[in-house]
Amino acid sequence: MRLVLRQSLIIAAKDTRVFLKDWFGLGFALLFPLMFVLGFSLALRNIGPGDERLTITVATQEEEGVSHQIIGALAEESIVDLTVMEYGAAVRAVEDGDIGGFVAFPADFTSDLQGGLPTKLEVVAQIGDPETEAAILGFANAVAVASSNTRTAVQAIVQLAGEEALPQDMAAFGRDSDLLRFETEQIGPVEAFNAGDFTVPGYLTMFVFFAAALAAEAITRERANHTMERLMANGTRRESVVVGKYLGSVYRGAMQLAVLWGVGLVAFRIDLGFSPATVIMVSVLMVLTSAAFGVMLAGLVRTTASASSAAVLASLVLAPVGGCWWPLFVTPEWMQTLARITPHGWANSAFNKLMLFGAGGGDVVLEMAALAAFGVGFLVIAFARFRLSPHAS
Amino acid sequence: MVTNSPSTHLAHEDSGFLTARGLSRSFDGALVVDDVSFSIGRQEIFGLLGPNGAGKTTTIRMLSTVLAPDAGDVTIGGHSVLREADEVRKIIGVCPQELALYEELSARDNLVFFGRMAGLGRREAKDAAAENLGFVGLLDRASDAVRKFSGGMKRRVNIAVALMSRPQLLFLDEPTVGVDPQSRNHIFETILRLRDEGMTLLYTTHYMEEADRLCDNIGVMDHGRLIALDTPVGLKSAIGDPDEVTLEQVFLNLTGRSLRD
Numbered sequence: 001m002r003l004v005l006r007q008s009l010i011i012a013a014k015d016t017r018v019f020l021k022d023w024f025g026l027g028f029a030l031l032f033p034l035m036f037v038l039g040f041s042l043a044l045r046n047i048g049p050g051d052e053r054l055t056i057t058v059a060t061q062e063e064e065g066v067s068h069q070i071i072g073a074l075a076e077e078s079i080v081d082l083t084v085m086e087y088g089a090a091v092r093a094v095e096d097g098d099i100g101g102f103v104a105f106p107a108d109f110t111s112d113l114q115g116g117l118p119t120k121l122e123v124v125a126q127i128g129d130p131e132t133e134a135a136i137l138g139f140a141n142a143v144a145v146a147s148s149n150t151r152t153a154v155q156a157i158v159q160l161a162g163e164e165a166l167p168q169d170m171a172a173f174g175r176d177s178d179l180l181r182f183e184t185e186q187i188g189p190v191e192a193f194n195a196g197d198f199t200v201p202g203y204l205t206m207f208v209f210f211a212a213a214l215a216a217e218a219i220t221r222e223r224a225n226h227t228m229e230r231l232m233a234n235g236t237r238r239e240s241v242v243v244g245k246y247l248g249s250v251y252r253g254a255m256q257l258a259v260l261w262g263v264g265l266v267a268f269r270i271d272l273g274f275s276p277a278t279v280i281m282v283s284v285l286m287v288l289t290s291a292a293f294g295v296m297l298a299g300l301v302r303t304t305a306s307a308s309s310a311a312v313l314a315s316l317v318l319a320p321v322g323g324c325w326w327p328l329f330v331t332p333e334w335m336q337t338l339a340r341i342t343p344h345g346w347a348n349s350a351f352n353k354l355m356l357f358g359a360g361g362g363d364v365v366l367e368m369a370a371l372a373a374f375g376v377g378f379l380v381i382a383f384a385r386f387r388l389s390p391h392a393s
Numbered sequence: 394m395v396t397n398s399p400s401t402h403l404a405h406e407d408s409g410f411l412t413a414r415g416l417s418r419s420f421d422g423a424l425v426v427d428d429v430s431f432s433i434g435r436q437e438i439f440g441l442l443g444p445n446g447a448g449k450t451t452t453i454r455m456l457s458t459v460l461a462p463d464a465g466d467v468t469i470g471g472h473s474v475l476r477e478a479d480e481v482r483k484i485i486g487v488c489p490q491e492l493a494l495y496e497e498l499s500a501r502d503n504l505v506f507f508g509r510m511a512g513l514g515r516r517e518a519k520d521a522a523a524e525n526l527g528f529v530g531l532l533d534r535a536s537d538a539v540r541k542f543s544g545g546m547k548r549r550v551n552i553a554v555a556l557m558s559r560p561q562l563l564f565l566d567e568p569t570v571g572v573d574p575q576s577r578n579h580i581f582e583t584i585l586r587l588r589d590e591g592m593t594l595l596y597t598t599h600y601m602e603e604a605d606r607l608c609d610n611i612g613v614m615d616h617g618r619l620i621a622l623d624t625p626v627g628l629k630s631a632i633g634d635p636d637e638v639t640l641e642q643v644f645l646n647l648t649g650r651s652l653r654d
Contacts, residue, residue, distance in 0.1 A: 007510060010506065010509045010510055011510075014495070014498075014502075014506045017498065017502065018495055018497045018498060021497045021498065021538070022497055224491075225491045225492060225493050225494075226489040226490075226491045226493045227493040227494070227495070229454070229459045229487075229489065229493075230487055230489055230493040230507070230554070230555075231507075231510055232458070232459050233457045233458055233459050233482060233485065233486075233487040234482065234486075234487070234507060234510055234511045234558055235479065235482040235483065235510075235511060235512065235558075236510050388459075389459060389460065
């Protein structure tokens with residue numbers, strides 16, 4: 001055991017030294033991801049820069065009455081940006097595509113309301129503009145519920161007073177009786193969205209895995225030029241080589257973490273959320289899992305060319321599937337489900353929760369357990385399939 | 394035809410430093426090494442000759458514990474490669490045909506790494522690296538990356554690495570392939586000096602003149618079989634005047650074809 005540990009550490013140190021002397025490898029592992037982060041952060045910098053308030057268009061077919069009271073109250077409360085249009089003009093504006101839709105009060109709105117009869121709000125919306133339609137429907141529903149509650153309350157008062165119908169001065173209930181009221185609450189300032197909060201962990205995940213997977217190519221090259229057989233004849237254990245190669249890859253991954261998180265914090269002003277330690281733990285788990293994948297891949301393939309092809313293919317397929325190129329939560333549900341088959345998906349899910357949604361360490365236990373399970377699985381296969389000789393033995 | 398019988402030679406040298414008995418090995422059903430037996434005495438340079446594909450490298454891989462034979466056994470210094478591989482590995486050094494080096498690292502770093510892997514301490518490995526680089530004439534280039542070296546210099550580093558474990562028996566598999574004449578002469582001198590310092594060497598080549606110049610005993614392999622085993626003079630004497638006959642002619646006589654066919 002002690003011999004294996006000693007030999008493993010010597011191999012890992014040698015691999016690190018080789019890595020530090022390989023300018024292309026250094027550039028690929030450390031600079032390339034930064035270029036991607038920079039490019040995509042710039043491209044996405046205008047996404048969600050502020051709180052855009054939706055404009056709601058309303059129209060009433062009444063000359064006067066409760067609808068005017070409601071519109072006046074809404075405009076006064078500044079709950080939404082309200083545009084009031086004449087009914088016919090509003091219909092034409094929708095037809096012309098100038099507005100997505102509007103809410104309309106019918107001509108008999110007040111009389112029906114006062115007479116205790118069923119009334120309605122009309123929603124006119126463009127086909128193919130579901131977002132505006134949904135917003136207007138929500139607005140109309142809120143108005144209807146508020147109106148209905150008010151009428152129920154007034155009816156109860158009237159019945160208690162022995163009246164048979166609503167009094168004529170009900171027309172004033174909106175403004176003066178304070179029975180129709182909307183309340184809004186704003187918590188904290190609306191902050192601009194920082195694209196770096198998902199591009200940095202996304203590309204870190206991608207390139208940590210990519211660099212580790214490409215280590216399989218170096219391992220197969222060493223096997224092909226009989227370096228490993230030479231080590232074997234020198235008394236080196238097979239387990240020492242597996243662990244040494246694994247540790248070497250972990251060292252490289254740790255360097256990537258230090259550089260990418262460091263630059264992310266300083267240059268891209270990323271926010272690690274409420275639990276930076278958990279963010280680091282997740283990224284370390286990703287490094288461990290990726291390193292295991294690289295050693296496993298070297299055990300599964302025979303030639304340097306196949307190792308290289310498999311590493312590139314796996315990295316470029318798993319990165320988008322696992323949410324490295326875009327946040328998983330903006331993808332369809334089936335893609336979010338598909339991401340679960342990749343270590344990238346679990347890592348990015350954890351990063352998004354921690355860095356974008358304010359989650360704590362306890363909220364990403366499942367993601368961390370899944371990453372660890374991937375890593376253990378890869379290592380088991382690596383130990384089973386790794387060989388030192390390029391030939392059958 | 395040469396009449397020397399490998400099995401006769403084996404019977405006489407059974408107490409050799411290396412003794413191989415009935416080694417056989419197949420790959421995918423093809424018999425690559427077929428019942429090979431020979432022995433090598435201490436401080437001897439033994440040449441294993443034959444064309445490419447004759448089975449020389451596979452034989453060396455079995456002798457050096459990296460490939461298990463399908464049949465037969467080998468003892469080196471009294472230890473079986475099958476049952477006491479760890480003991481055997483302590484006394485052998487291997488210089489493979491390929492340049493088994495890390496080209497990004499310096500010559501010194503390569504030697505130190507392999508020395509450390511062979512069990513040397515850090516200081517010990519550095520000292521041994523300097524000594525062995527001096528031995529192959531590359532001490533002044535110790536700090537240079539191996540990728541900057543010529544083919545011949547890389548071959549010399551390849552040999553120096555094999556010396557880091559201070560072996561009693563050194564396997565040299567085609568150490569002069571693709572080497573310029575200057576480096577080749579340097580390698581020959583190195584081999585002879587190692588022998589003079591007490592090392593036993595097994596040397597494979599398909600250059601007959603090299604074997605003639607260096608080896609105390611020669612085994613000729615073809616199609617996986619050891620078809621002749623004797624001293625260079627003994628092999629040549631079997632078909633004529635040893636001062637006139639070349640080993641190339643011996644091979645032609647043995648197999649009916651040229652070594653380079």
